[in-house]
Amino acid sequence: MMRPTGKVAIVTGASRGIGRAIAVGLAEFGYNVAVLDLASQKKELAETARQITAAGRVAYQYEVDVTARGEIDAVVADVIGKEGSVDVLVNNAGILKPSTLEDLSEKDWDAHFNVNAKGVLLMCQAVLPQMRRQKSGRIINIASIAGRQGVATQGHYAATKSAVITLTRVLAQEAGMDGITVNAICPGIILTEMGKNNLGSDEAIRHWETVASLKRLGNPEDVVGPVRFFASSESNFVTGQALNVCGGIYFH
Numbered sequence: 001m002m003r004p005t006g007k008v009a010i011v012t013g014a015s016r017g018i019g020r021a022i023a024v025g026l027a028e029f030g031y032n033v034a035v036l037d038l039a040s041q042k043k044e045l046a047e048t049a050r051q052i053t054a055a056g057r058v059a060y061q062y063e064v065d066v067t068a069r070g071e072i073d074a075v076v077a078d079v080i081g082k083e084g085s086v087d088v089l090v091n092n093a094g095i096l097k098p099s100t101l102e103d104l105s106e107k108d109w110d111a112h113f114n115v116n117a118k119g120v121l122l123m124c125q126a127v128l129p130q131m132r133r134q135k136s137g138r139i140i141n142i143a144s145i146a147g148r149q150g151v152a153t154q155g156h157y158a159a160t161k162s163a164v165i166t167l168t169r170v171l172a173q174e175a176g177m178d179g180i181t182v183n184a185i186c187p188g189i190i191l192t193e194m195g196k197n198n199l200g201s202d203e204a205i206r207h208w209e210t211v212a213s214l215k216r217l218g219n220p221e222d223v224v225g226p227v228r229f230f231a232s233s234e235s236n237f238v239t240g241q242a243l244n245v246c247g248g249i250y251f252h
């Protein structure tokens with residue numbers, strides 16, 4: 001049986017989709033969970049918090065933008081004040097607005113790098129001093145198979161996810177001496193708001209179901225088991241890795 005390594009996890013972008021599934025899945029796994037999302041997601045975030053509470057754990061809810069260093073530093077300080085530690089960080093918040101590279105605006109390039117890459121960096125920087133003091137910690141970054149392969153109309157998004165995979169490998173080397181592991185998960189097509197918008201049509205869904213080895217696309221809960229693995233003592237000797245969770249759509 002897998003065991004949690006600590007008692008409190010922070011999950012970004014937790015108001016819906018994969019982030020909500022991870023937050024609730026970690027609560028069911030024994031963690032108190034601090035959930036973060038934009039102020040515009042307040043109601044949905046409260047529903048995530050309700051589900052954490054229903055699982056018998058404590059939920060802490062924060063309406064913050066992962067690109068705002070001051071705000072996230074305050075969140076992490078608050079979690080440490082309440083729990084005395086930060087055991088797990090899941091960097092899940094992300095955006096995807098498809099465009100060809102030729103037509104991509106500078107604004108959209110910057111927005112994707114700000115949220116998907118800089119947001120991960122800032123969250124890591126916020127928790128690392130405490131994790132180093134504890135001599136333990138688990139950082140789990142939600143990247144994408146797009147970051148390995150590159151996908152037409154997602155060049156900017158894919159580049160941010162390649163950056164996340166690289167940050168994961170480098171941070172694993174820089175933080176490992178303090179008992180901190182850093183790993184990434186690369187989901188394939190998961191049927192969330194982002195996943196459905198991205199596919200666009202039922203026909204595209206059918207197509208990708210046929211391509212997938214498991215003959216189905218993912219649901220948010222499919223990502224939870226791998227997150228629990230990276231959060232638990234079962235992965236004590238695993239760091240700097242990126243795991244595809246894609247139903248057999250992509251193999252590298």
Ligand SMILES: NC(=O)c1ccc[n+]([C@@H]2O[C@H](COP(=O)([O-])OP(=O)(O)OC[C@H]3O[C@@H](n4cnc5c(N)ncnc54)[C@H](O)[C@@H]3O)[C@@H](O)[C@H]2O)c1
Nearest residue numbers: 013017018037065066092093094144187189190192194195
């Ligand atoms: N759905 C897929 O097919 C798929 C595939 C591969 C990777 N991913 C990745 O998984 C993660 C979750 O995706 P999802 O499908 O659940 O998407 P989603 O759009 O349903 O959820 C993303 C969440 O991130 C939040 N968010 C966005 N910008 C933020 C910011 N600046 N600060 C705080 N929160 C912010 C959103 O409000 C939302 O709650 C993302 O990083 C995404 O890139 C998704």
